[in-house]
Amino acid sequence: MNMPSPTNPAPLRGRQALRGDLLDFSATPAWAALDDPAVRYRPDHWLLIDADGRIAGVQAHEPDASWQRRDYRGRLILPGFIDTHVHCPQLDVIASYGTELLDWLNTYTFPAETRYADPAVARLGAERFLDALLAHGTTSAVVFPTVHKVSAEMLFEAAAVRGMRLITGKVLMDRHAPDALRDDVAGAERDCVDLIQRYHQRERLAYAVTVRFAPTSTPEQLAMAGALCRADASLYMQTHVAENRDEVAWVARLFPQARSYLDVYARESLLHPRAVLAHGIWLDEQDRRVLAASGAQVAHCPSSNLFLGSGLFDWVAAREAGYTVSAASDVGGGTSLSMQRTLADGYKMQALGGRRLTAWAALHAATLGAAQGLGLQQEIGAFEAGTLADVCVWDWACGPVAQARDAVVRGLHERVFAWLTLSDERNLVASYVAGVPRFRRDPESEPT
Incomplete structure (x- = not known):
């Protein structure tokens, strides 16, 4: 270009x-x-x-x-499209063969993310990633960097240069990960506070308390993440929930006191109107009621769910429960940054469940619906006077x-x-x- x-x-x-x-x-x-x-x-x-x-x-x-x-x-x-769940460093592992979620993380994802400790790698990766989003018609995104503070810094700086609406934050991960990708509670809290002070609500940037997923955070780290959210209601929170059946079973073993995977987050005040939870496939009716009451949204990732064999998301049940569903590419589990390809996979997924996704419901989830779920409808998502021209x-x-x-x-x-x-x-x-x-x-x- x-x-x-x-x-x-x-x-x-x-x-x-x-x-x-x-x-x-x-x-x-x-x-x-x-x-x-x-x-x-x-x-x-x-x-x-x-x-x-x-x-x-x-x-x-x-x-x-x-x-x-x-x-x-x-x-x-x-x-401009709004991608509510995508991983910057995972461009390096897109289209990786042959594993389900947990094996895929260990085999492909974690080694790729380890390289982002290098500031030069993090800077080039952030620039490449954001330019790729723009070349696919995505102008705003909720993004996972890595556990390294520098990876979040480079994303924030590159997005500011491009004038983009970007929501991100250092990944929290203090167990069940390689040594090079683990932090600790006190150090992670210091990094989050510093990044919040420097970037949150600067220009079009916002900070998300970023829990990788429940298994890779100790109860102490989850409590710290919840405390950050309680201290500042303007912060976002992003994580994964109920993506894969083996993952759900693992969470049940790690957190036997919790009623469900979602309840692990609810107990720590991580469910709130600015929370974005990716996947949400294996939820029950009570989980759905809790989600709706909290104001949190699910970022639906059909391409990733199909590619990794994670399961079929029930969009109708989510609508009936009353919580927001936005559209997300989830690259690199997802196989393209293209929101059209993502939504076309969403249609196929719903068809497998006997439901038909219209073009209107699909596009709304990647534009105005996503903006509303993020509380940003006054800025992005539609051609309303006064909104920014993304x-x-x-x-x-x-x-x-x-x-x-x-x-x-x-x-x-x-x-x-x-x-x-x-x-x-x-x-x-x-x-x-x-x-x-x-x-x-x-x-x-x-x-x-």
Whole structure:
């Protein structure tokens, strides 16, 4: 890609107007409705972006000459995707063969994460990872670094340079891991406090108390993590829960006093409205009620769940219980940073359970729904006036197969569903972060 240097980003040149087929959501779509009032589709409209990078409005008529016009006519314009669970260092182990979760961690993931103790590795890894997100149409993310403080620092710094909304925090892991990946309670607390003071709520950054998962933290470390959350309600919390049956059984042996895997976190005040729990496959009805009452959300990772053979997530049961489900790639268990590929796998997973995921429910979980789950709907997720212009432009169809399919679609949902199923990062034309283009596929042919 030919872009301005991330360390010297191109300044905004006044007000901008992007012309194209605008699609976003004003509310949560119903589960199975193909024609839903929550869907806002405005074909051949102009998205107006003020000089401060915020959306000024949407209009059908051409703006006056005071706006720098970019004509993406005939292309789809969406809010930037929000990936609510993804691992920066695991780009190195994506597409690793042959194991389930616990073996996969020991065989592939932990060795890769060990390298991030090196500041140079952590810096290059963070830059590569964030640029890859932008090249896949993801402009905001909730990210796991490694146990090393420097890995979180490098992610925060690289995201700040790119102007991205990023939520991350040093991983907590003081047992059942290689020596090079274990911390201790006192040292981890010092690192968290320092990182919170330096990065939390600076620009578009936020800190997440990051428990790897219950088995790799002692009860003392979990208690420390809960104390951090209780001390500052603006902090996020991220972890894994109930991904794999062997993992669930292991947690039951390690925490016999807890009613369930989820209860391990509930007992330590780690379930709250800013908590993001990845997977949540093997939950029961009481767990679901607890999740809903806490305000926490589940980051659904269909690509990873299928690839590792973890299980089939019941999205309908989650909806009926009343807690937020957002979409997540979970790379490197997941096999692509592409949110379209992730959501297409989500459709297949629900179909295996006898349920049908609409394009609307899927896309909402990666845009406005994710923003609402994170408490960030005033900033990202939709084309509302005053939100930051995190915007991506897409080709409706690339290649003869997708073009032939697009030529015969009947109705909007059929067109968007075909796009969701057949597209990926090759369809991405441009990614804007707060109005600044951070990825352009063909910079020389960009409209002016």
